Each structure stands twice: as C-alpha cells, then as structure tokens.
Amino acid sequence: MSSVALAILVLAILALIFGVILGFAAVRFKVEGDPIVDQIDALLPQTQCGQCGHPGCRPYAEGIAAGEAINKCPPGGQTTIDQLAELLNVDSIPLDSEHGVEDVRKIAYIREDECIGCTKCIQACPVDAILGAAKQMHTVIVDECTGCDLCVEPCPVDCIDMLPVATTTLNWKWPEPPQTNNLIATDRQPRFEENPS
Amino acid sequence: MKVFSFHGGIHPPENKKQSTRASVRTMPIPKSLVIPTQQHLGLAADPVVSVGDKVLKGQIIAEPVGRISASLHAPTSGTVTAIEAQPVPHASGLTAECIVIESDGLDQWIEHQAIDYKGIERSALVNQIRQMGIAGMGGAGFPTDVKLNLGSDHIVTTLIINAAECEPYITADDMLMREHASEILEGIKIIQHLLEPTHTLIGIEDNKPNAIRALNEALAETDIDVDLVVVPTKYPSGGERQLIQLLTGVEVPSGKIPADIGIVVQNVGTAQALHRAINHGEPLIQRIVTVTGEAVEHPGNFWTLIGTPFSELLSAADLKPGAMHRLVMGGPMMGVAAETDSIPVIKTTNCLIAATDSEMPEAPAAQPCIRCGMCEQACPAQLLPQQLYWFAKGKEFEKAKNHNLFDCIECGACAYVCPSSIPLVQFYRFTKSEIRAEELEQRKADHARERFEARQARLEREAIEKAERRKARAAEAAKAQAERKKQSSSETAQDDTAALKTAAAVARTKLKKAEIALKNAQDKGLDGVETLQATVDKLKQAATEAEQALQNSSTTEAVQSTPTKSEPKEAKPDLKALKQQVSIMRTKLKKAEAAEEKDESEIEALKSRLEEASKAHTDADNALIELAQSAGIDLKQLRIDVAMAKVAITKIERAISKSDDETEQEALKTDLESAKSHFAQLESQLKPYE
Numbered sequence: 001m002s003s004v005a006l007a008i009l010v011l012a013i014l015a016l017i018f019g020v021i022l023g024f025a026a027v028r029f030k031v032e033g034d035p036i037v038d039q040i041d042a043l044l045p046q047t048q049c050g051q052c053g054h055p056g057c058r059p060y061a062e063g064i065a066a067g068e069a070i071n072k073c074p075p076g077g078q079t080t081i082d083q084l085a086e087l088l089n090v091d092s093i094p095l096d097s098e099h100g101v102e103d104v105r106k107i108a109y110i111r112e113d114e115c116i117g118c119t120k121c122i123q124a125c126p127v128d129a130i131l132g133a134a135k136q137m138h139t140v141i142v143d144e145c146t147g148c149d150l151c152v153e154p155c156p157v158d159c160i161d162m163l164p165v166a167t168t169t170l171n172w173k174w175p176e177p178p179q180t181n182n183l184i185a186t187d188r189q190p191r192f193e194e195n196p197s
Numbered sequence: 198m199k200v201f202s203f204h205g206g207i208h209p210p211e212n213k214k215q216s217t218r219a220s221v222r223t224m225p226i227p228k229s230l231v232i233p234t235q236q237h238l239g240l241a242a243d244p245v246v247s248v249g250d251k252v253l254k255g256q257i258i259a260e261p262v263g264r265i266s267a268s269l270h271a272p273t274s275g276t277v278t279a280i281e282a283q284p285v286p287h288a289s290g291l292t293a294e295c296i297v298i299e300s301d302g303l304d305q306w307i308e309h310q311a312i313d314y315k316g317i318e319r320s321a322l323v324n325q326i327r328q329m330g331i332a333g334m335g336g337a338g339f340p341t342d343v344k345l346n347l348g349s350d351h352i353v354t355t356l357i358i359n360a361a362e363c364e365p366y367i368t369a370d371d372m373l374m375r376e377h378a379s380e381i382l383e384g385i386k387i388i389q390h391l392l393e394p395t396h397t398l399i400g401i402e403d404n405k406p407n408a409i410r411a412l413n414e415a416l417a418e419t420d421i422d423v424d425l426v427v428v429p430t431k432y433p434s435g436g437e438r439q440l441i442q443l444l445t446g447v448e449v450p451s452g453k454i455p456a457d458i459g460i461v462v463q464n465v466g467t468a469q470a471l472h473r474a475i476n477h478g479e480p481l482i483q484r485i486v487t488v489t490g491e492a493v494e495h496p497g498n499f500w501t502l503i504g505t506p507f508s509e510l511l512s513a514a515d516l517k518p519g520a521m522h523r524l525v526m527g528g529p530m531m532g533v534a535a536e537t538d539s540i541p542v543i544k545t546t547n548c549l550i551a552a553t554d555s556e557m558p559e560a561p562a563a564q565p566c567i568r569c570g571m572c573e574q575a576c577p578a579q580l581l582p583q584q585l586y587w588f589a590k591g592k593e594f595e596k597a598k599n600h601n602l603f604d605c606i607e608c609g610a611c612a613y614v615c616p617s618s619i620p621l622v623q624f625y626r627f628t629k630s631e632i633r634a635e636e637l638e639q640r641k642a643d644h645a646r647e648r649f650e651a652r653q654a655r656l657e658r659e660a661i662e663k664a665e666r667r668k669a670r671a672a673e674a675a676k677a678q679a680e681r682k683k684q685s686s687s688e689t690a691q692d693d694t695a696a697l698k699t700a701a702a703v704a705r706t707k708l709k710k711a712e713i714a715l716k717n718a719q720d721k722g723l724d725g726v727e728t729l730q731a732t733v734d735k736l737k738q739a740a741t742e743a744e745q746a747l748q749n750s751s752t753t754e755a756v757q758s759t760p761t762k763s764e765p766k767e768a769k770p771d772l773k774a775l776k777q778q779v780s781i782m783r784t785k786l787k788k789a790e791a792a793e794e795k796d797e798s799e800i801e802a803l804k805s806r807l808e809e810a811s812k813a814h815t816d817a818d819n820a821l822i823e824l825a826q827s828a829g830i831d832l833k834q835l836r837i838d839v840a841m842a843k844v845a846i847t848k849i850e851r852a853i854s855k856s857d858d859e860t861e862q863e864a865l866k867t868d869l870e871s872a873k874s875h876f877a878q879l880e881s882q883l884k885p886y887e
Contacts, residue, residue, distance in 0.1 A: 046642040048649050056649065127648040146645045169235065172289040173634055174626040178563075179590070 037065045043083045045076040048126035049148035051100045056126065069093070074100035075147070106147040106162040108140045114159035121151035121160060198398075198426045201446035203439045205577045206431040207610045209365050209530070211404060216368045216489040216496040221376055223500040224513055226273050230298045230504030231541040232258065233285040237332035238339045239265030244296055250277045253307035255480050258296055261327060267340045267544075268330040270480040272502035275300040284540050286526050288533040295541070298504065309478035314387055319346075322391065322475070329474035330481045330544075334466035335359055335435075336527070338545040341467055345391045347456055354459040356394035357444055358385055358468060360401040360408070361428065361435035364528030367548040369485040370465050372498040374401075374408035377469055378415035384468030386421060387475050392461055397423045399465075400440045404430040432530065433608040437462045439577050451604050466547075486542055488514040492521035492551035501542050508538040511551055522554040529557065530609040564617035572611035572621060578604045582611040582621055589624035594632050602628060697747040704740035711736050775814035782807035835883050842876035 041061035052072035054060040064070055070084040071093045078095060085092035095102060110121070110130075117135040122128075129145045132138030140151075152160045165171070235241035242259035246252060252271040259269035278299045282292040314322050327342040347353065358381075362370040374381060389397060401409055412425055428434055428443050438449045441460055449455050455462055466484065473479045482503050489496035494515035501510060507524065525532040526540070528548055550557075572582035580601055588597035605625050612621040711733045718726050786803045825832035849869040856862050 041646070042643075044642070045638070046645040046649065048645070056653075057646070126652065127645050128652050129648075144645075144648065146641075167289075167291065169285065169287045169289055169291050169293045171634070171637075172287075172291060173630040174288070174623065176627050177620050177623040 037061050039087060040064050040084065043076075043080055043087065044073060045080060045146075047075045047146040047148040049075060049146070049150060051075070053099070064088070069096065071096045072099045074102055077102035104164045106149075106164050107142055107145045108147065108149075108151055109161045109163050110138055110140055111159040111161065112137050112139060114157055116157055118156055120154040120156065124150045124154045126150060198424055198444075199446075200426060200428050201443055203434070203442040203577055204579045205575045205610060206433065206439075207575055207613050208430070209432055209613060211430075212366045212489070212529075213368050213371070213404065216366070216487050216498060217371060217407075219495070219497045221372050221485055221498045221500055222513070224502065224505060224509065226300050226302065226304055226502065227505050227509045228300060229278070229506075230272055230275075230300060230502060231283050231506065231539075232269055232272070232296045232298065232504040233283070233541065233543055234259050234269065234294045234296065235285070236269070236338060236503070236543040236545065237267040238337060239263065239267075241294065242266055242269050244280050244294075246277050246280075246296065248277055248279060251275075252277060252298060253305050255307045255309055255482060257328070257330075257480075258298075261340075265340055265343055267332045267338075267342075268328055268480075269296070269503075270330055270482050271298055272482040272504050273298070273300045274303050274305040284537055286533075286535070286540050286543055286546060290536045311476050311478050314390060314475050319391065322387075326471065326474065328480075331467065331470050331474055332481070332544050333464055334470060334484060334544060334547070335464035336531070336545055336547065338543075341463070341471065344456075344461060344463070345388060347392075347461075351456045352459055353392040353394045353456070353461050354396075355445060355461075356385075356388060356392055356397040357440060357460060357462045358397065358399040358423075358465055359435060359437070359440055359462050360399050360405075360412075360465045361440055362405070363402060363430070363432045363435035364530050364548075365432070366489050366550055367487050367528050368489075369487045369498055369547045371405045371408050372487075373469060373485050374405070374465060375411045378408075378411040379418065380472045381412075381465050381468045382415050382419055382421050382423070383476060384470070384472035385423060387471050388461075388463055388468065389421075394461070397421075398444050399423055399425045400428055400434075400444050401425065402430045402434060403427050432610065433577055433606070436577065436606050436608060438606070451601055481544060484542070484544065484546070486510060486546055487548040488551070489548065490521075490525075490551035491553040491556045492517050503544060504541045506539050506541050507535065507549055510542070510549055511538060514551075516551060520553050521551045523550075523552045523557050525550040525552060525557070530613070531607060560620065561618045563619045566617055566619060569616060571614045571616065575610040575614045577608060577610060578606055580605055582625075585628075586619065586621055586624055589628040592631075594628055594635065597628050598632055602632070605629075697743065701740065701743035701747045704736065704743040708733065708736040708740045775810065775817050778810045779807065779814050782810045830882065832883075835879065839876070839879045839883050842872065842879055845872045846876055 037058070038061075041058050044057040044061055046057050048056045050056065051074050052060045052063075054063055060068070060072065064084065070088065070090065071081050073080055074095060078092075081095060082092050108129075115132075115137045117132060117137060119132065119134050119138070121138060122130045122132055126148060127144055127146055129141045130138055130151060131141055147162065149162060152158075152162060234244060240262040243262050244259045246258045251274075252258060253274045254271060256271045257268055258271050258277070261268050275298045277296060279295075279297040281295065281297070283295040283297070284290070285293045285295065287293070312322070312325060314325075317325075323342050323346040326345065327340070331341040333339040333341060333344070360370060360374060362368070385397060385399075399412065401412070403409075409425065409427060416423060416425065426444055428440075433439055434443055437455060440462065441455055442448055445460065447458060447460070449458060449460075470481045470484075474481065483500055484503065485498050486501045487496075487498050488510050493511065494517055496514055499510060499513060507526075511521075511524075524535045524538060526535050526546060526549060527533065529550060529552075532548070532550070566583060566586060568583060570583065572586075573580075576582050578601075585597055585600055585602055585605070588594070588600065588602075602625060607622050607625060609622045612619065612623075615621060711729065715726070715729045715733050718729055782803065786800065786807050789800045789803055822832045825835075846869065849865055849872055853862055853865045853869065856865065
C-alpha cells in the first residue's frame with residue numbers, strides 16, 4: 001500500500017517539476033510573431049500589386065498561413081507556387097486565372113510630355129518608385145519599380161505604359177539546352193496513329 | 198621549383214603551331230572603330246565625348262563608373278560619329294552601347310608621358326592605372342587597379358604571372374613573350390612595387406619553348422626577383438585557381454578569391470599593358486589577337502587596335518572565301534560563336550578562330566547520360582559534373598548550388614570527354630544564370646518589401662501626426678473661445694451701458710408683469726392688492742432708476758465721444774442703428790397685426806414707436822444730406838450714381854461671361870476696369886456720409 005502511495009507521490013513531484021520547467025520555457029523562449037508568415041512573405045515577389053485580393057504581399061502571406069489557396073499570385077507565377085507548396089508541404093497547383101495570368105516582367109514608364117503633374121500615381125505607388133511634385137512632370141525610378149500596375153488606373157490622362165523589361169547584355173540569361181527525349185531507340189520513331197484522317 | 202598538380206584536366210589537340218610561324222604583324226588602322234563601353238567586369242564606362250567631337254589617339258573617351266570599372270581611350274585619332282547600340286562580343290549576340298570613331302588616318306597621339314612610379318604615392322599610381330583603362334587581358338577583364346589595390350586586410354605573399362595560355366589555338370601571349378619579354382618584366386616590376394610580394398612566379402606551359410627562352414634571356418639581363426616555373430601542358434592549367442594549385446599546391450577555398458590566401462594572379466598581357474601605361478604613358482588601346490583556323494590562308498598574330506571589326510582581322514589573315522563555317526571568339530573550349538564579323542575587338546579578345554566545317558563540325562546530338570563518370574575524372578575543380586547535370590536538367594537549382602555549381606570554371610573539360618556528347622557546360626551556364634537571376638529577383642523583392650514597409654510606416658506616422666495636429670487645433674480653438682468669453686464678460690462689466698440697458702429692460706418687463714397682475718387682482722377684487730400695489734410702485738421706481746442710469750451713461754458717452762469723433766463719422770453708426778430700429782419696428786408691427794388676437798392698444802403703441810423710429814431715421818438722414826450739401830455734394834444724386842455704377846459693373850461682367858470672342862472679351866475687360874474705378878471713386882466720396 002505504502003509503495004503505491006510512494007509511486008503516486010513520486011509521479012506527482014515529477015509532474016510538478018516538469019510543469020515548472022515547461023512553464024518557465026514557455027515564458028522564456030516565447031516566439032514573437034508568426035514565423036511561418038515571415039517565411040511565406042519572403043517567397044512572395046513583393047510587387048504589392050493586390051492581384052490576390054489582399055492589400056499587399058504580407059496580408060496575403062498571413063492569409064496563406066491561415067489556410068488560403070497558394071495560387072493567387074500572378075507576378076510570382078508557378079515558381080512561387082512551387083516554392084510555397086514545398087514550404088507548406090502541400091501539393092502544387094496551377095495558377096488561379098481568376099487573379100490574372102503570368103506575364104513577362106514589366107516596368108511602368110510615364111510618357112513625360114503628356115504628364116500633367118497630378119500626383120495621383122505617386123499616391124498609388126506602393127514602393128515610392130515615382131518621383132514628382134504637383135504640377136511638375138513625374139517619372140518612374142526604373143530600378144525601384146516592381147511592375148505592379150497600380151499607377152496605370154489612377155492616371156487621368158493615361159500617360160503610363162507598362163513596358164516589358166528589355167533584354168540587355170546585363171540581364172541576358174543563357175538559354176536552356178535542348179532536352180534529349182530519345183531515351184531509347186524506339187522513341188525516335190513516328191507515333192502510330194490509329195485513325196489517320 | 199617543385200611543380201604540383203591539379204585534379205583532372207584534358208589534353209586536346211593544341212593547334213598552336215599554325216599561328217606562331219610568322220612574327221606579330223601590325224594591323225592597318227581601320228576606317229571605323231567601334232568601342233563598346235562595357236569591355237571589363239563591373240559597370241560600363243560612361244562616355245565623356247559626344248558625337249562630332251575630334252579625338253586624338255589615347256584621349257579618354259569614357260570614364261569609369263563606380264569602383265569596379267575601367268576607362269576607355271580613343272585607339273586612334275579621328276571623329277566620334279556615333280554613340281549607339283552595336284553588336285558586341287557577348288554570348289547573347291545582343292547589341293550594347295558603343296562609341297564609334299571614324300579614323301582620320303593621321304594616328305596623332307595626345308600628349309602623354311611616362312611616370313616615375315617609384316617616386317609617387319601608391320594611391321596616385323593606382324589611380325593612374327585606373328585612368329589608363331587597364332583590365333585583365335587573360336579573358337575575364339577584371340579591372341587591374343582593383344586587383345593591385347587590395348588594402349591592408351590582404352597581405353600578398355605570392356604574385357603569380359599567368360603565362361600558361363593553355364587553351365588550344367591561342368598564341369597571343371606566346372608571341373607577346375617571344376617578342377616583348379623585357380616589357381613584361383618591366384610590368385611585373387610595377388606590380389611588385391604595388392603588392393610587395395615575398396616571391397614572384399611566372400607559370401608557363403612547356404609547349405612554349407621559344408617564349409621560355411625569350412623570358413630566360415630577358416631575366417638574365419635584369420635584376421628582377423622572379424622564378425620562371427615551367428609546368429606540363431595540360432588543359433586548363435591556365436585557369437587562375439588551377440595555376441595557383443600547380444605552382445603552390447594550395448587550393449583556393451570555395452567562394453573565396455586568391456587574394457584571401459595571399460595570392461594575386463596577373464596575366465602576362467596585363468603586365469605588358471601596365472608597362473606601356475606607366476613607363477610610356479600609353480593607355481590600353483591595342484592588344485595582340487590570334488587569328489587562326491583552317492578558313493584563313495595566313496593564320497598569325499596581329500597587334501590590333503581596340504575597336505577593330507573582326508572582318509578586318511579576317512581579311513588581314515586572308516580569309517578563304519566561302520570556307521568559314523563558324524567564327525569563334527576566344528578558344529575552342531571556352532569561346533563563344535560570333536554571329537556577325539562586324540563585332541569589334543575588345544580588351545579581352547585574345548583569339549579569333551575561323552573554322553571550316555570539318556574543323557569544327559556541328560555537335561552530334563546529345564545521347565543519354567550513361568553515368569560513366571568520365572566527367573568527374575576530367576573536372577579540374579573536383580566537382581561532380583554528372584550530378585550537376587541531373588540537377589540542371591531537373592531544374593533543381595537549389596541542389597545544384599549546394600553541390601558547388603559556382604565553383605565550376607566552365608572550362609569544358611567534362612563536355613570534351615563526355616562519350617554521350619552532352620553539352621554539359623551549357624547546362625551549367627543555364628543553371629548559373631537562372632540562379633543569378635533568381636537571386637537578383639530575391640534581392641529586388643527584399644528591397645521592394647523594405648520600401649513598401651517604409652512607406653506604410655510613413656503613411657501611418659503622417660496619419661497620427663495629422664490627428665494630433667487636429668486635436669491640438671481643436672484644443673487651441675476651445676481655449677481661444679473660453680478666453681473670448683471671459684474677455685467679453687469683463688467688457689460688459691466695464692461697459693455700463695450694455696449692462697444698464699439690460700437692467701432697464703428687465704425692470705421694464707417686471708414692471709409690466711406686476712402691473713398686469715395688479716390689474717387682474719383689482720378687476721377680480723382679490724386680496725393682497727395693497728402688497729401688489731407696493732410691489733408695482735417699487736418696481737416702477739427701480740425701472741425709473743434704471744432708465745435714469747442708462748440715460749446718464751449714454752449722455753456721458755455721447756459727451757465723451759463728441760469731441761473726438763468728427764460729425765459725419767458719428768452720424769454713421771447712428772444712421773445705421775436707426776435704420777435697423779425702423780425695420781425691427783416694422784416687423785414687430787406686422788407680427789402684431791397678423792396675430793389672431795389683436796391687441797389694439799399694443800398695435801397702436803407699436804405704430805407710434807415705428808413712427809418715432811422712422812422719424813428719427815429721416816431726421817438723421819436729412820441731417821446728413823444737409824451736412825453733405827454744406828460740403829457741396831448732392832448726397833441723393835451721389836447715392837443714385839453709386840447704385841448705377843454698381844449695376845454697370847454687373848452688366849459688363851455678365852457680358853464677359855457670355856461672350857466667346859476673345860478680342861471682344863478684352864475690350865469688355867477694359868470697360869470693366871474703367872467702370873470699377875468709377876465705382877470706387879464714387880463710393881469713396883459717399884463713404885463719409887454713410
């Protein structure tokens with residue numbers, strides 16, 4: 001009888017000790033913020049374009065962390081979806097065309113002769129990439145522009161163009177070598193067609 | 198000297214004999230020179246000449262931008278005819294900014310002189326090298342001044358002069374050593390002066406006996422402390438890291454540069470260019486280019502001005518018509534094919550191969566990898582080419598990176614030995630550029646995030662500041678209001694008239710009420726009539742007293758104000774007040790008349806008061822008119838004139854807004870101006886009598 005009581009006592013003491021340790025650890029090593037949101041945010045392209053329906057990349061990252069679909073980011077495209085799928089350990093899915101389609105990288109250009117200096121685009125730019133003042137010509141700082149498209153809509157004189165980034169010797173990429181699909185000799189043969197029409 | 202060895206390597210056919218038979222020839226000055234602004238690693242140089250400028254040979258035409266950049270000089274005298282995009286020697290075949298110079302054939306030098314490099318400051322010497330546009334001539338084109346100005350955190354123990362020239366076909370360095378060995382040694386002296394290495398080595402492959410002899414002869418003639426090390430011929434012993442390993446046995450760690458382990462490697466061509474720049478004051482405007490291949494009749498080496506089109510070089514080596522199947526810039530292992538022969542020679546162009554069909558046939562179709570492992574045996578960087586190939590093919594860039602893809606020097610040894618003829622290097626180049634692009638994107642994204650967050654923070658801060666400002670303004674307004682109230686109340690206390698007026702009015706009202714009550718009581722024969730009568734009497738007295746007090750104060754005020762104020766001015770407020778009173782009386786009367794229960798006596802009283810008020814007003818008005826008459830002004834007429842002028846202005850204004858014709862508008866505007874001035878004049882006349 002006494003051994004049972006002793007066992008209970010020992011277990012109770014152990015539980016108390018571990019409880020204290022765990023309680024201390026919970027306070028001492030408390031994780032500030034949500035690290036998964038930061039990780040997701042780091043993968044998003046940071047164009048802050050709002051095509052996903054959120055007012056910026058971070059809100060979408062928070063949305064994804066809360067269980068939203070990962071295929072709502074057209075600027076990131078399939079690459080970003082794949083990376084998100086890997087991070088979150090879910091299946092990769094194709095881009096949701098409801099939110100837009102993957103496009104070549106574009107940069108905003110202001111046709112400076114036509115600009116009336118209304119500052120509307122400056123207010124719209126999420127990364128402060130447009131320079132100008134009231135009734136002064138505006139221009140886009142090309143290096144800062146994320147190509148988010150948000151300045152095009154507010155322009156009252158439609159003087160902003162989204163132009164694809166030109167390929168120069170500086171941003172040129174080596175092309176992918178042709179893939180060899182002829183693994184075995186029969187691969188090279190024309191396909192047999194059952195009903196030639 | 199002990200010679201070490203490095204892993205892997207291959208022994209391709211050398212094909213060097215063809216171009217070393219003749220001595221170096223000098224290219225005639227071409228009619229037009231195309232100088233790309235990007236000939237080196239780092240940022241492109243910024244043109245400092247404009248179209249139409251006359252330039253002299255050796256004149257600076259583009260200045261370096263940023264730390265890693267090199268300046269450009271006019272290779273000959275002539276005129277700048279264009280600064281535009283032209284085809285440049287680049288794997289992409291794209292165009293880039295070039296300065297085009299039309300030569301005048303005079304080849305006139307700009308004033309230049311040698312520098313006593315031992316007698317000037319280190320920084321001045323480094324700056325001079327930068328000004329002379331010296332960039333590595335071995336292939337990469339790294340700006341030499343940066344390599345020679347390492348700062349105090351790098352102590353250089355070993356200086357290696359790269360004379361290996363391991364790639365087949367190329368003999369530019371070989372010929373340079375044969376003909377200008379002493380100049381190379383002079384250049385090495387300059388490098389030694391700057392870096393102060395404990396020992397200097399020249400690494401040369403044993404397939405260049407003539408060059409070795411020339412160097413030995415030159416070494417015997419000068420007192421320079423240099424060891425000439427002959428290494429066995431093996432490709433790629435001329436690679437920077439491979440040569441270091443050959444000569445010192447030390448391997449440069451992954452991701453580090455040779456300077457991190459106290460070694461600096463310079464090409465022989467660079468050393469010779471340094472000598473010309475410092476000891477003769479000649480900037481880097483020419484170099485030796487090997488023109489070889491089976492498609493040229495007389496392969497050889499040429500002293501070529503930077504900017505000379507390939508076509509001129511090919512014709513100087515007598516290109517066989519129709520024979521050229523491929524034109525390769527650089528060597529057969531690491532070079533890239535040129536799409537056009539209008540591409541110019543730049544600082545890093547060491548070789549042109551005009552190859553025939555049989556010499557460089559189309560690469561056979563790639564076969565599947567059979568995992569033979571020969572590529573691993575050949576890799577001089579000790580990588581796993583096969584593994585990297587799988588990663589590249591599967592686009593698993595992260596894994597490729599983790600397998601040290603960036604240590605690959607793209608020498609092509611793996612592809613050379615591959616029995617399946619897989620273009621391995623192309624896969625590595627593709628993967629590298631994809632990873633670089635991704636990293637750039639990531640950096641851009643991080644930058645954009647930073648800017649976005651900064652903007653959000655700014656907007657938030659501005660909103661808070663705005664709210665605070667509004668709050669502060671509201672508080673200030675409330676404070677001001679309270680102050681005003683306090684002041685006005687004290688003013689009334691000071692100003693007896695207003696208080697007295699109120700008191701009198703209150704007394705009057707009380708009296709009236711009491712009188713009504715008394716009347717009622719008397720009519721109905723109620724008790725307490727006496728007390729009421731007493732109250733009424735008391736109130737009557739109080740009212741009279743109040744009236745008296747008010748009268749007194751107003752008279753004193755009038756007395757006080759009379760001597761200070763002129764008569765018309767004093768009349769002004771009176772007149773206005775009287776007018777107001779008349780209108781008030783009129784309204785009251787109308788109300789009383791309109792009321793359902795008409796109190797005849799009240800109406801009568803009001804009527805009489807109205808009459809009084811209007812009389813007072815007319816009297817005052819008449820007094821004014823009389824006063825004006827005394828000054829010679831017909832006040833009535835004046836008033837009519839003012840009203841007429843006002844009407845005229847409104848009319849003209851309306852006409853202006855209606856009219857479309859500009860000239861008409863202009864005319865009307867001048868009319869308006871004159872009407873306005875007329876009105877202002879009349880009004881100023883009227884003003885004292887209002």
